[in-house]
Amino acid sequence: MSSKPTKTNGVQSVNLKYLKLGYHYLVSYLLTLCLVPLIAIIIIQASHLNLNDIHQLWLHLRYNLVSVVIFSIIVVCGSTIYIMTRPRCIYLVDFTCYRPPSHLQLKFHQFMEYSKHIWKFDHSSLEFQRRILERSGLGEETSISEAMHYIPFRPSIAAAREEAEKVIFGALDNLFENTNVKPKDIGILVVNCSLFNPTPSLSSMIVNKYKLRGNIKSFNLGGMGCSAGVIAIDLAKDMLQVHRNSYAVVVTTENITQNWYFGNKKSMLIPNCLFRVGGAAVLLSNKQSDKHRAKYKLVHVVRTHLGADDKAYRCAYQEQDDAGETGVSLSKDLTSIAGEALKTIIRTLGxxxxxxxxxxxxxxxLVSKKLFNTKVKPYIPDFKLAYDHFCIHAGGRAVIDELEKKLQLLPVHVEASRMTLHRFGNTSSSSIWYELAYTEAKGRIRKRNRVWQIGLGSGFKANSAVWEALRNVKPSPNNPWEDCIHKYPVQTVA
Structure with missing residues (x-):
């Protein structure tokens, strides 16, 4: 008896699916269907015109020369103003992600040994971290900085600078090599790193290393959390709207050498289990000549900020514990707040x-709920009809689960996020670029495909960027997945 309802429900589900698909095609092409008979009528009417009618029309225009000239001037001026004032297309020429060397990998047993013998956590904290690590979705190949493998561990500024240099210069070297763009050609530089902000800044460090030109427009974003990568793209986009024929480089990373937590407060131990070394460099251009070689075109950037709400503001909060140890505390409300932020993005971007x-x-x-006070659930739009690929910030398994549920996605849509978390861990704002690199390495991005990047971070902020593929995209040389893509996807924790 139990099998019959299941079969019926399955048939109803399939019928509903095809009914909705038919509705989608009908509405999407309704204008075309209505225009077909109109065009047919125009063609029929035009076929009845003879040469005498056309000659009379030409004579009428000829004797109204002033009107024709004025109309032509308006058309030319209007076209010129439109061309001069319209937003410039922003092209993503290429991007690269830093791949840490194998000797920096942190196996699970190493993590526990370091936690016990080097970082000196108590028994309760060790057990808590072990449970979190087992359920985190991370694999055995994530990496920490070289300094953190030292015995004893000394989290100095010099060690943090060394980590930043290896990650940032590693990504930039590959970017310049892959694109054949000279550092002197870069007119705009935007760097984001939330927790490590030395003097001189990281952007100045890049200027010094590559001897960038003196009139470069450089920016260094700090304290903006894991969603800062999209903020950096938005800033670079705005700068490219002002400065013609320019290249912009966006560098997005995080630094963990001086930001490991050594106390025993549970909410502040979670980042130790999730955050790992990583970074990305992105080359943007507003040059029309770069369209033929660029991978993507920027379509939309939407930024939301829930900082006015106290609970959202403190859900990821850097502070000191009772023993004076500094760390980032993650609230239990983090996933629900991420879901609320996503609703704001849906309302804006939809x-x-x-x-x-x-x-x-x-x-x-919405009308039914507001005007008639019905108890109908808010309709969640099917974003699978708008996007082909999803790059959801790999902040943790719970965050990915929440957004998968909210957006009603299939496992394949969150595969890049889960595999990035497994292979590289939470690399903060750069995680969405490792995910895009994964999708490229799988050969899934075709011409005109749309990619939705979603960054979530402290504040609380949810930012998203939409890209359109300009061609069938192949992975660039030194793709971070090139040596292991054949092993993925792998089964992660349930």
Whole structure:
């Protein structure tokens, strides 16, 4: 008896799926269907015109020369103003991600040995970290900085600078090599690193290393959390709208050498289990000549900030514990707040990217709820109709689970996020670039595919960028997955 309802429900589900698909195609192509008979009527009417009618029309225009000239001037001036003032296309020429050498990998047993003998955690903290690590979704090949392997561990500024140099210079060297762009050609530089902000800044460190030109527009973003990578893209985009024929480089990373927590407060121990070494460098251009070789075109950037809410503001908070140890405390409300931030993105981004069929359904449920006070659930638009690939910040298994549920995604849509968390850990703001590199390495990105990057970070901020592929994208040389992509996807913790 139990099998019959299951079969019926399955049939109903399939029928509903095809019904919705039919509705989507009908609404999406409704204008085209309506235009077909109109075009047919115009063609039929035009076929009845004879040469005498056309000659009379030409004579009418000829004797109204002033009107024709004025109309032509308006068209030319209007076209010129439009071309001069329209937003410039921003192209992503290429990007690279830093791949740590194998000797920096931190196996699970090493993590526990270091925690016990070098970092000196008590028994309760050791057990807590072990449980978190086992359920985290991280694999055995994630990496920490070289200084953290030292015995005894000394988290000095020099060691933190060394970590930053290896990650940033490693990514930039590959970027310049892959794109054949000279450092002197870079006009805009944006660097984001949340927790390590020395003087001189990391952006100045890059200028000094590559001897960038003296009039470069450089920016260094700090304290903006794991969503700062999209903020950096947004800033570079705005700068490229002002400065013609320019290249912009965005460097996004985090530094863990001086930001490991050595206390015993549970909420502050979680980052130890998740955060690992990583970074990415992105080359953007507003040059029309770069369109033929660029991988993507930037379509939208949407930024949301929930910092006005106290609970959201403190859900990821750097502070000192009772013993004076500094760390970042992660609230239990983090995943629910991430879900709320995502709703704000959906409301903002939905009208820009969703097909009209989904917008009508969303609007109908909203009107029903607001005007008629019905108890209908808010309609979650099917973003799979707007995007082909999803790069959700690999902040942790719970965060990925929450967004997968909220967006009603399939396992394949969050595969890049889960595999990035497994292979590289939480690399903060650069994780969305490791995910895009994974999708490229799998050969899944085709021309006109749309990619949705979602960054989540302290503040609380949820930022997203939408890219459109300009061609069938192949992985660039030194892709961080090139030596292991054949092993993925792997089974992670349930």
């Amino acid at each position: 009208p820009l990217v969703l097909p009209i069929s989904e917008q009508l359904l969303f609007f109908a449920t």
